[in-house]
Amino acid sequence: MIMAQESEEYPLHRCIFQGDVKTLKILIGKHDIAEKDKQGNTPLHLAVMLGRKACIQLLLAHGAPVKVKNLAGWSTLAEAISYGDRIIISSLVRKLKQQAREQIEERRPNLITALHQMGDFYMELKWDFQSWVPLVSRMLPSDVCKIHKSGASIRMDTTLVDFNDMRWERGDISFIFNGDQKPSHSLTVLDNKAKLFQRVKYEETELEIEDEVDVLMSSDIMAAQMSTKSITFSRTQTGWIFKEDKREMVGAFHADFYQINGMVLESRKRREHLSEEDLQKNKAIIESLTKGSSQGFKNGEPPMRRASLNPPPKSNITWDEYVIAPSGQCPLLGRNLVYKKSSKSFKATVAMSPDFPLTVDMLLNVLEVIAPLKHLSKLREFVLMKLPPGFPVKIDIPILPTVTAKITFQEFAFRNDIDPELFQVPSDYFEDPMRFPDL
Template identity: 30%
Template sequence: MPLTSEEIATRYPIHWLVWNNKHLELTAALNNKKYSPEELEKRDPHGRTPLLLAITLGYLEVVQALIDGNADVNCEKDGWTAVQEATATGNPELLSLVLSRRDYQRHVVRASGIPDLLNKLSLAPDFYVEMKWEFTSWVPLVSRMCPFDTYKVYKRGANVRVDTTLVGFENNRWQRGDRTYIFRGQGQNASLVELDHEAGTSWCEFLECGERENRPWPSPPSHVIEQRLNAPININYLDTDKISFERNKSGIWGWRQDKTEMVNGYECKVFGANNVELVSKSRSEHLPRGERRPHAPRAPLAGLLALADADADADADAEPDQLLVPDREEPLKRSRSRQELRPAVSWQEYFSGEPLDRDIGRAREVSTKVQKFKATLWLCEDYPLQLQEQIMPILDLMAAMSSPHFAKLKDFVQMQLPSGFPVKIEIPLFHVLNARITFGNIFATEASVAHVQSVLAGARLACVLDDACFAVGRAYRDAAAPDERLPCDDDELLHFAIQQSLMEAGTHDDQSDRGVAGGCAAGRG
């Protein structure tokens, strides 16, 4: 029996006010603390919080009321975040509002986690290690154009320093530089310093534990909003539900044995990770009709491969291991104004909980690609580092600092890996590219590093780091906050590399509005 409006208003009071665009009534109720935090984050029958519902419908005043009421902006439905849903409306004012609040709430979450992070860092033994990231290819000359980087990680007490040279992606080119990030624990608080050695600038952010909610936060620059609204929305994630690990074998038939290899002087067991799936989705309904499937400008990698333009029938040429999953495009009763997207379904249909033939908001245009692959891991039982005690806190820190590389590695190593430290991980990407992560120069034992010394602590190696590792120096001038860079959820750096490799086999996005192949990356974006 269908629910009445009174029943819906009782079960989903905030959603009901949102659906009917009652922003004044909602503001008054939230100001009077009429609803609990749990009610503010309650999901409707289709999995949306009140804020996600308001964003999808494009109700700007309602979104403002919910944000003022401290609704969680770091929410998502089916993998699409509130910021991405705001982007999909095409409304710059709505996107600016949601993005500004998202950035502030991320800052608060980071600050609230400082005491626990400082405690974990302080308890973990000090170390120095280098993490080499490589994108390689079997195609002649291509590897010379693929990105690579070596993260140099210093950790002493509650202080962490990371040096990197691959700093971004712009105009279809890898952006190189010379950057250092220094995280310094100070009691229950911390500071994060970014040094640009080439420009001679420094930028500092202070993270204070227990920071007040709802303080003013600057809006994103207009060019950040414009860049988001003029680009497809991408999500990339690693599906590990069916993953399994098995020892790789070596030798001839009948004389097979478990495979071991030396990696940077350490004997490692070699494992294969089977049934790992990389999923990539891209949305483009917010783009003008003629720009929804644009050809990517040619990059050096594309030129070396002499890549041809894609077929309109890309899905017909796809290889069997590429599962193309087209998403249905729903009809939409469009408002003349882009500021407000009218629901295409009635409230009776939406709140009934039954599957919908069409959804609310702007009709989605989604392309999805699923790629199965087998990863290879080299695991060492007696490596001087401990994955959970020493590396995971660093990955937590770097992922919070919006480093897409570290966020993806964190996703992978959080799986239930076989015993041992993953000294090397290799993930084959599409057709011509491999991603490889290798740990090396542990405690500066392979090559000397300034202010780092390895010592024997009983039977094990240990590491001593000088204060100079975490000093900023006086030669740097203050720089503005690095807000011109897009957050890591856009994942452009890896998405572009894999998109180019897809084109080699003629399986990149179809130019029609049907959902066909997209790109994907080695982890969640």
């Protein structure tokens, strides 16, 4: 039986489908644990969809990737939330965080080397948020991020603390990254108004992980991504009669303007794991958890935790039926999906300058360090696209389905007089580990 499974397609998938843990233990070291089948499912996807707990623990112990998505765009964690077993969800959340730390540590030496090799500089990024919803547009914030870089240290000053779902928090905060320090002390955030500082957590406590599991089990399963398959760039034209390519100065830099065509933000939402009662009851749970108010035990009692759901009905799909199903038409293995999809096309422009002294690769190294803020992560995602020649000194990018951001690199200068005190916590600041609960 083992010989037959070794010679066929997707032997690990088959073991999991059939609940054959004994054979899985024998084969798991001989095959690619991250292999995707025709539906884009990894062995861990199948184990989660079918609730095979022993298989899940075995796969995680051998380093099965948690973040990877299948053809339908869902991660193993998304499928676990749908299945609704709290122990499985907790195991995946822990492993996901561990794998994220390992990836950062793997890239860290190259990142630090790149920062040391890069010249020291001062840079300003201006953010203007805009919306096609008129009333929202009037209320949206703007911000100027000021960035100092010296050696392997970076400081970013910003007034926009957090921004999502039409809520934003203003402040005066600074992120300080000291690459030559150990990981647990390398990233610090300052609240310059309250004169507080917080070391950005390197590892979460068990309480924080269980809080996160409660939020996941009480929320819609969300996936949003910028579809880059159909994106093309065309030169922006100016002039009424005699058209010519648009060239303008952006700050001190000459720039060629391009129209970005085919930019689509796809948002998908699932809620088959939530009842109508859940939807009402869980609003309060999510609000208390996301505000960090569940930290610690009240009256000595641990917080009430979200219980596991009853498992979905057992699938009657056979392995042969599953493996011959056409690509992208995965048979239903878990709960009936309650699913909503929306997409919005964006008109956007990018101005590329051949004169800018920083390269795109250098910018990515900087953004990797200072991207704990969601809108900076979006900028990093955009810059990873295959852009026209030059450096993107002015960009439009969608941040939310109703909101875009216009980012302008309005100032840049290499400098050798950056004050080293900028990268230290001032002596009159006090430590508050919970000033920014989301970091």
